[in-house]
Amino acid sequence: MRQFTLVRELQTERTAPATDVTANKRNMQELEENLLYKLTTVQGSLVDDEAVIEVLNVTKNKAAEVREKEAVAAEAEVKISTALEEFRPVATRGSVLHFLIVDMAVVNFMYQASLCRGLYEDHKFVFTLLLSLKVDMEREYVSHEEFNTFIKFGKMRVG
Incomplete structure (x- = not known):
């Protein structure tokens, strides 16, 4: 604050x-x-x-x-x-975190409403992985195409 x-x-x-x-x-x-x-x-x-x-x-x-x-x-x-x-890196990281939380609805539709209750135990690893990937995308270590390929493959396996 x-x-x-x-x-x-x-x-x-x-x-x-x-x-x-x-x-x-x-x-x-x-x-x-x-x-x-x-x-x-x-x-x-x-x-x-x-x-x-x-x-x-x-x-x-x-x-x-x-x-x-x-x-x-x-x-x-x-x-x-x-x-x-x-403060720009802090703001950028906050933005990445915000949009990741919004994107969690792709993992499970229950996240569309809110993340206030926390993550399901099964999704904590996914959240951590996605956060790492989003940070790497922001740093341009991972391309958007690589991210999408990885996520789509994971969805085929998990879904």
Whole structure:
């Protein structure tokens, strides 16, 4: 359960910088529009108008701040993505296990309803074998064709 909470926290950390970057870009757009307005409405020399100089300095400082925050956000994104990738094998194995449980209905139709009561004693070995084969398929040690051939042969023998 702790891993699930950790993944959720990492995903939250991943989206927070993106939200900040979006807000900063919006702020930059407003500052640039303000600067453009000041430049087009200035009376006389640009150098003599303190309001234009002030808006120019604010825009320049904010642009530097936004670039710095974007760099930090990009670095955080890399670290968070790396941390999240560590959980991919666990998620893949969980997916393999889930679909194996669904596929147990092929072994015995009683498994269509539920596996909550557990496996029949006779099917524990089959379940373990199928789990191993599914993991090997996921790792690409066993092809889907080889798996199907093996399973069909087993069904002819057992069935």
